[in-house]
Amino acid sequence: xxxxxxxxxxxxxxxxxxxxxxxxxxxxxxxxxxxxxxxxxxxxxxxxxxxxxxxxxxxxxxxxxxxxxxxxxxxxxxxxxxxxxxxxxxxxxxxxxxxxxxxxxxxxxxxxxxxxxxxxxxxxxxxxxxxxxxxxxxxxxxxxxxxxxxxxxxxxxxxxxxxxxxxxxxxxxxxxxxxxxxxxxxxxxxxxxx
Numbered sequence: 001x002x003x004x005x006x007x008x009x010x011x012x013x014x015x016x017x018x019x020x021x022x023x024x025x026x027x028x029x030x031x032x033x034x035x036x037x038x039x040x041x042x043x044x045x046x047x048x049x050x051x052x053x054x055x056x057x058x059x060x061x062x063x064x065x066x067x068x069x070x071x072x073x074x075x076x077x078x079x080x081x082x083x084x085x086x087x088x089x090x091x092x093x094x095x096x097x098x099x100x101x102x103x104x105x106x107x108x109x110x111x112x113x114x115x116x117x118x119x120x121x122x123x124x125x126x127x128x129x130x131x132x133x134x135x136x137x138x139x140x141x142x143x144x145x146x147x148x149x150x151x152x153x154x155x156x157x158x159x160x161x162x163x164x165x166x167x168x169x170x171x172x173x174x175x176x177x178x179x180x181x182x183x184x185x186x187x188x189x190x191x192x193x194x
Contacts, residue, residue: 002120010114016094021114045093050074051086072108134162
């Protein structure tokens with residue numbers, strides 16, 4: 001799965017109708033609704049949209065014939081293996097009817113062209129783990145952990161004898177990180193997957 005790094009737009013004219021697509025990264029359904037409200041053009045004929053966050057998704061044809069706008073936009077999102085994204089395609093009618101097939105191609109194609117030009121980052125599956133460290137090991141272990149790409153320290157809580165670290169560890173690195181922590185602390189600490 002991939003996620004957008006930033007907002008991106010794309011515009012094209014199809015048989016005198018102007019289509020403007022904007023794709024935005026989002027994290028929640030509320031953010032999607034806010035983005036749709038903020039980017040819908042009041043003077044346009046249609047503001048069709050789709051969003052996906054993991055398995056959750058919604059779409060709207062906004063007055064276009066059923067299935068000719070929202071579903072093709074969602075298909076463009078899925079075609080790029082994207083999540084946490086909303087795409088709004090606005091249409092200003094140019095006087096020439098496109099027909100159902102033409103609308104599907106226009107909305108889906110505009111959304112797909114917009115997403116193809118977008119900078120994306122790959123989302124790698126990760127797991128959370130807990131490490132209890134003594135003060136004598138804390139600085140050395142943290143320094144080595146911060147050098148690991150895609151590993152994040154989600155939380156650090158100090159205790160009477162050291163600190164508890166909650167880590168986000170890429171699934172492919174769990175064994176290596178666990179071994180590293182054990183080696184650096186001479187077996188005094190271990191990574192516990194929660």
